[in-house]
Structures are given as structure tokens and as C-alpha cells.
Amino acid sequence: MSSFFAVTHTFKAPVETNSASFWAWMSTVDKAAEQEKHIAAGFYNHSFMPTGKTGTIICIWEAKFEVEAGALQAYLDTWTNGFLNQDIKRIDVQLSGGPPFPKHFTSPAADVKIINLINEKIAADEIFVAFEYYPPRTETGVTNLLNRCELMATQDPMYSDVTWGAGGSTSDLTVELCKKMQHRYDMIANMHLTCTNMEESKVDEALAVCKEYGINNIVALRGDPPAGQDKWEATDGGFTCGLDLVRYIRKGYGDYFGISVAGYPEGHPNVLHEVKDKSTLSASELTRLVENADGMFVCSDEDYEKEMAYLKEKVDAGADFIITQMFFDVEVFFKFCDDCKERGIMCPVMPGIMLIQAYGGFKRMTSLCKSRVPQSVVDAMEGVKDSSDDVKAYGMKFGTEVCQALIAKGHKGLHLYTLNQEKVTFGVMEALGIKK
Ligand SMILES: Cc1cc2nc3c(=O)[nH]c(=O)nc-3n(C[C@H](O)[C@H](O)[C@H](O)COP(=O)(O)OP(=O)(O)OC[C@H]3O[C@@H](n4cnc5c(N)ncnc54)[C@H](O)[C@@H]3O)c2cc1C
Numbered sequence: 001m002s003s004f005f006a007v008t009h010t011f012k013a014p015v016e017t018n019s020a021s022f023w024a025w026m027s028t029v030d031k032a033a034e035q036e037k038h039i040a041a042g043f044y045n046h047s048f049m050p051t052g053k054t055g056t057i058i059c060i061w062e063a064k065f066e067v068e069a070g071a072l073q074a075y076l077d078t079w080t081n082g083f084l085n086q087d088i089k090r091i092d093v094q095l096s097g098g099p100p101f102p103k104h105f106t107s108p109a110a111d112v113k114i115i116n117l118i119n120e121k122i123a124a125d126e127i128f129v130a131f132e133y134y135p136p137r138t139e140t141g142v143t144n145l146l147n148r149c150e151l152m153a154t155q156d157p158m159y160s161d162v163t164w165g166a167g168g169s170t171s172d173l174t175v176e177l178c179k180k181m182q183h184r185y186d187m188i189a190n191m192h193l194t195c196t197n198m199e200e201s202k203v204d205e206a207l208a209v210c211k212e213y214g215i216n217n218i219v220a221l222r223g224d225p226p227a228g229q230d231k232w233e234a235t236d237g238g239f240t241c242g243l244d245l246v247r248y249i250r251k252g253y254g255d256y257f258g259i260s261v262a263g264y265p266e267g268h269p270n271v272l273h274e275v276k277d278k279s280t281l282s283a284s285e286l287t288r289l290v291e292n293a294d295g296m297f298v299c300s301d302e303d304y305e306k307e308m309a310y311l312k313e314k315v316d317a318g319a320d321f322i323i324t325q326m327f328f329d330v331e332v333f334f335k336f337c338d339d340c341k342e343r344g345i346m347c348p349v350m351p352g353i354m355l356i357q358a359y360g361g362f363k364r365m366t367s368l369c370k371s372r373v374p375q376s377v378v379d380a381m382e383g384v385k386d387s388s389d390d391v392k393a394y395g396m397k398f399g400t401e402v403c404q405a406l407i408a409k410g411h412k413g414l415h416l417y418t419l420n421q422e423k424v425t426f427g428v429m430e431a432l433g434i435k436k
């Protein structure tokens with residue numbers, strides 16, 4: 001993605017002498033070679049409009065992503081050989097309704113729809129990965145993440161998700177990270193966008209920036225409540241659920257954005273209720289039963305049907321594919337996929353694979369999301385919990401087994417929750433034989 005600048009050049013005094021020298025110099029210049037020089041420096045001259053031999057010259061310049069007006073000023077001061085002054089103004093492409101000329105500098109990751117890529121891979125019977133990141137809390141964390149992105153981009157993930165902080169707490173950073181992923185590292189960003197504390201105008205602002213930067217893919221979510229708040233509440237003039245957001249984006253933006261939505265193989269944590277006596281559960285409820293230190297929980301068959309009906313509404317409203325909540329029991333995921341098909345939800349379902357990297361994080365996340373964790377995983381984690389290296393080694397082993405089971409069942413896409421780390425992610429890919 002690039003920026004456009006309107007540049008007004010005026011001749012320096014003495015105008016007659018400088019303009020004569022300038023035009024004499026211009027008559028000797030090889031214009032194509034000059035443009036090549038500009039491009040090598042990160043600039044492109046779209047138009048050169050002199051208003052007379054001694055008059056102003058009005059130009060439109062494009063500068064590469066992250067090249068600002070100061071750099072263009074310095075470049076033009078040198079290039080115009082001291083004959084001209086330049087007044088440089090950034091063009092507001094949102095106000096103008098788009099760039100004044102077709103972009104010269106762009107990224108192969110811009111303006112791409114993920115669903116088309118997914119369908120191509122499925123048709124070609126090829127395995128693919130996607131990486132998910134969250135916005136770090138500190139500047140150092142951001143720098144580290146960007147370095148990791150550079151490294152992880154070498155693996156050609158099909159797309160890279162960036163989550164939207166609970167309550168919109170990191171929304172600007174989410175957008176910034178997506179911009180950088182797409183235009184620095186050519187990674188296709190799948191930007192999460194939630195309804196928490198977001199009235200329509202804020203959603204439109206975020207989507208306008210996405211359009212400007214060719215970020216074409218949005219994960220439309222309700223969102224978690226902001227920190228310190230238990231219950232999710234809709235903002236005045238805002239949205240009440242993920243479905244609302246999907247409808248809003250499709251109504252206002254047509255097919256411009258690719259949209260994905262969240263799916264919950266065990267049911268959304270809010271609809272899981274506590275179980276005192278397992279013998280009261282149906283056979284299908286038993287397949288979803290969550291047992292952990294907090295107790296036993298299940299999404300009842302009745303609630304599960306409501307969940308599936310609602311998920312279908314999100315897909316029918318325009319979601320292209322589903323990304324699931326992390327799961328640790330592949331059978332729950334397989335059943336969820338079968339249930340989707342049986343209920344007419346035919347879009348791709350990307351399995352959300354949590355790569356275990358730390359004991360504490362694993363305990364926290366599985367309790368928060370009320371994930372069903374097979375006893376073998378509980379036991380293995382208890383056995384390695386005192387060594388962070390052993391936890392990571394187990395994380396790689398378990399992640400590999402999950403992916404192998406998915407691949408064996410014909411799933412082509414692996415959506416890896418990386419927790420902003422490459423070690424376990426790369427370890428799993430290596431073990432699967434798909435690391436480049
Ligand atoms: C893949 C994935 C990515 C995520 N990324 C983020 C993120 O970036 N930032 C963040 O804050 N959180 C994120 N979350 C967490 C998510 O925001 C929470 O789980 C949130 O509580 C629900 O979001 P949703 O989009 O699934 O909500 P919704 O689609 O609104 O659904 C939430 C629940 O309400 C029920 N429901 C809502 N409306 C209706 C209706 N009209 N009829 C019937 N049932 C209804 C649904 O069945 C479901 O149980 C993510 C979750 C997943 C699985």
C-alpha cells in the first residue's frame with residue numbers, strides 16, 4: 001500500500017535563470033530512466049503538469065508503504081537540482097473516494113479474498129496453514145511480533161489473523177499490525193473486528209482504513225466483554241451479536257470484504273451449564289461434556305441446536321467460512337463438522353488449533369473457554385508442567401497429532417493459534433513435513 005502526494009513546485013529566485021536551467025536540463029533527461037530511479041527510491045511520478053515555462057509545476061507522486069512526506073521532500077530537493085521549491089501535501093484518499101491513479105506500489109496480499117484461496121487449495125487437495133496472532137501490550141512486544149512475522153512469512157501462511165482486543169482495547173494496533181503484515185511482509189491479513197464498544201460509525205471508520213490498505217478479509221465477531229466486566233453488553237447505537245455485524249458489512253459493503261465467523265464445537269461457553277449427574281445426559285451431550293477442576297459442564301442438545309441454527313444464520317447472512325474455537329478433542333471437531341453439513345452449513349470450517357506453549361496459559365484458556373480436554377492430555381500436561389521446555393515439546397507432539405488426525409480425515413486447512421511464537425508452530429509444521 002502506498003500514499004499519494006500532491007506536489008506543487010515553484011521556481012526558486014531568480015526565476016528566469018532557474019527555470020531556463022531547469023528546462024534545459026529536462027530536455028536532456030531520459031524520462032523512463034528517471035522513473036526507474038524514482039521507483040528504486042520508493043517513489044513514482046504519476047503526473048507532471050507544468051503551467052508555463054516559469055510557472056508552477058503540479059505533480060502527483062506516489063510513495064511506498066511507510067515512506068512519508070519528509071522522505072519525499074528530501075528526495076525531490078535533491079532531484080530538482082536546487083531549481084525548484086516543493087510544497088507537498090498528502091492526498092486524503094478516503095475523502096477523494098480512492099487513489100487519483102491506479103497504484104504503482106502494491107502488495108500481492110492486498111485485495112485478495114481468503115475464501116477463493118481456500119477453495120483453490122481444497123480443489124487442488126493441498127494442505128495449507130494460517131497463523132493467528134494477538135496485539136502485544138508493549139512496544140517491545142510489537143517489535144518482537146513484527147520480527148516474528150517476517151520470519152513466519154517465509155512459511156507462506158495462506159492468511160494471518162490478528163485479534164481485536166477485548167472491548168476494542170487494542171483496535172488501532174490491530175489495524176496497524178494488519179497494515180504492516182500486508183504491506184511489509186506480503187502476508188494476507190484476516191482482521192478480527194468485534195462489536196464490543198463499537199457503534200456503527202466506528203465500524204465504518206475501521207472498514208474505511210481496511211479499504212484504503214487493501215485489507216479485504218474480516219472476522220466478524222461479537223467480542224468478549226472489556227476487562228473487568230463479566231457480562232457482554234451492546235453499545236448504544238451498536239450491534240448485539242456477530243450476526244448483526246455480518247449483516248451490516250454485507251449490506252453496506254456488498255462483496256467487497258471476505259467475512260469469516262466464529263464457531264464453537266462444544267457450544268459457546270455462555271450456554272454451557274453445570275452438570276451434577278452425568279447419567280442424566282444424552283449420548284451426544286456426553287460427547288461434548290467438559291470436565292475440569294471447576295466442575296462438569298455441557299451444552300444441552302436443545303441449546304446446541306440453537307447454536308447451530310444461529311451459526312447457519314451467520315453463514316446465510318454472508319459469512320464465507322467458519323473458524324472454530326480452540327478444541328483439544330478432535331472427535332468434538334469432527335462431529336461439529338458433520339453437524340454443520342447435516343444442517344446445511346456447507347462453507348469451509350477451519351479448525352482452530354491451540355498450540356500449547358505454557359502450562360499456566362493452557363490451564364487458564366481451557367477453563368475460560370470451557371474446553372473439553374481428553375484425560376490423556378490432562379495427564380501428559382501434569383507430567384511436564386515443571387519444565388517449560390517439556391511443555392513446549394509436548395505442545396509440539398500434541399499439536400502434530402491433532403493436525404495429523406485432521407489431515408487423515410481430509411481437512412486441508414490448519415488454523416494455528418500461534419500465541420505470537422514461532423517455535424512450537426514451526427516444530428509442528430516440521431513434524432508434518434510441511435515446513436519450508
Ligand atoms: C475464531 C475466534 C476468534 C475470536 N477472536 C476474538 C477477538 O479477536 N476479540 C475478542 O474480543 N474475542 C474474540 N473471540 C471470542 C468471542 O468474541 C467470544 O467468544 C464472544 O463471546 C462471542 O463472539 P461471537 O462472534 O461468536 O458472538 P455471536 O455470534 O454473537 O454469538 C455469541 C453467542 O450468542 C448466541 N447468540 C447471539 N445472537 C443470537 C441470536 N440472535 N440467536 C441465537 N443465539 C444468539 C450464539 O449462539 C452464541 O452462543 C474469538 C472467538 C473465536 C472462536
